[in-house]
Amino acid sequence: MSKMKVLFHVNQKESWDTALGNMINLIKDVGEDAVDIVVVANGPSVMAFIEQDLLGMMNELADKGAVFEVCRNSLKKMCFGPDACISEASLPSFVKVIPAGITEIIKKQAEGYAYVKP
Amino acid sequence: MSKMKVLFHVNQKESWDTALGNMINLIKDVGEDAVDIVVVANGPSVMAFIEQDLLGMMNELADKGAVFEVCRNSLKKMCFGPDACISEASLPSFVKVIPAGITEIIKKQAEGYAYVKP
Amino acid sequence: MSKMKVLFHVNQKESWDTALGNMINLIKDVGEDAVDIVVVANGPSVMAFIEQDLLGMMNELADKGAVFEVCRNSLKKMCFGPDACISEASLPSFVKVIPAGITEIIKKQAEGYAYVKP
Structure with missing residues (x-):
């Protein structure tokens, strides 16, 4: 059988577990x-990605080949004050920043990835 | 590249934003x-669709080509009293009523639309 | 037209209705x-599946051909005490236990099933 392909769409903090x-x-x-x-x-x-709780588990999954992509539009919106947004430099090294998460979700399905919304 | 195709499935009020x-x-x-x-x-x-908050933004997106389809089964269930359900005549002009949303969701995926659940 | 195919992914109790x-x-x-x-x-x-509320409606849908599959990994995690997990023997007869729900969700989409997250 050909390799399975899956895209997990995670848009709420509560969905990570x-x-x-x-x-x-x-x-x-x-x-x-x-x-x-x-x-x-x-x-x-x-x-x-800027909290500690789940980074260890994410890192292990990344080591097993899972690719973590984060939406730049979303990073820009996540601010706690005028000078306290999430900087890309603060992200863990296994995370890849992409311009627009929504575009990636559509492209991946066109490439045959199954969609899962946990 | 061929045109991208995407279906957004919105079933909760909180998901519109x-x-x-x-x-x-x-x-x-x-x-x-x-x-x-x-x-x-x-x-x-x-x-x-019968509240004011988001209609302006929806209208702008419709002007850019987004198609808003609403499930007739769901309209019939949304009542606030015996004579106060959502009438199709009260819907904004950019909204298209379809018989069953769930059928449309399946058909569109069979036509190659990516599925996104916001 | 060929037969429509759809997979419903239900992971929260509140989504059953x-x-x-x-x-x-x-x-x-x-x-x-x-x-x-x-x-x-x-x-x-x-x-x-171990409560009574929805079993009647599920049973009717199973009689009309709907296939209910339940993830064994999830059954094992649903415990109310050390000796009070959901046993497979306690499940209604129309339910089929599968080893891993997530694998099935991916496979079914590869077979052309539309994905719906209610």
Whole structure:
């Protein structure tokens, strides 16, 4: 069988636990070499990348091949004050910034990725 | 590249802000001529069409080619009293009523539309 | 036209009402012979199978051909005490247990099923 392909769309902070649990179960079930996993984070979900709670689990999944993409539009909107937005430099190294998460979500489905909204 | 195609599935009132924001970002990113946008509204989300808050933004997106479709089954269920349901005549002119939102969601994916649940 | 195919992804208990309503509307709209319906339940949504509220409606939909699949990983996590998890024997007979819901969701989309997150 050809490699499985899946895109996880995470747009709320509360969805990360489910999303990461799904990814762990998926890799356990089929093996990391059998599946291409892309995560597109937009909206308030991007806050998770500057907090500590989930970075360890994300890093492990990235080591197993999961690609974490974050929407630049969303980063720009996540500010706690005029000079306190999320800077791209503050993101963990396994995160890839993309211009627009929504465009990526559409393109990936056109490339045959299944869509999952945890 | 062929034109991008996307279906936004909006079934909760709280999802409109995200959905409309996604659509604005998408058009900004790829241009309104590069993408076919269809919105299928069912469930409580249909209430937004008889309130004022978001109609201006929706109208602008409709002017850029986004198609707003609303589920007739859902309209019939949205009543505030025995004689106070949403009448189709009260809907803004850019909204198209379809018999069953769920059927449209399935058909559009079969036609190659990406699915996005904001 | 070829038969329509749709996968409903239900991962929260609160989503069942919407999901079952969607399925009823769909069958009313196109007829039970025109559509293959698969429901994949994972996460807390699996609790619905050991409660009474919705089993009657689910059973009717199963009689019309809807296939209810439940994730074994999720069953194992739904425990109310050390010896009080959901046992597979306690599930209604129309429910099929699958090893990993997430894998099924990806496979079904690769087979042409539309994805719906109620």
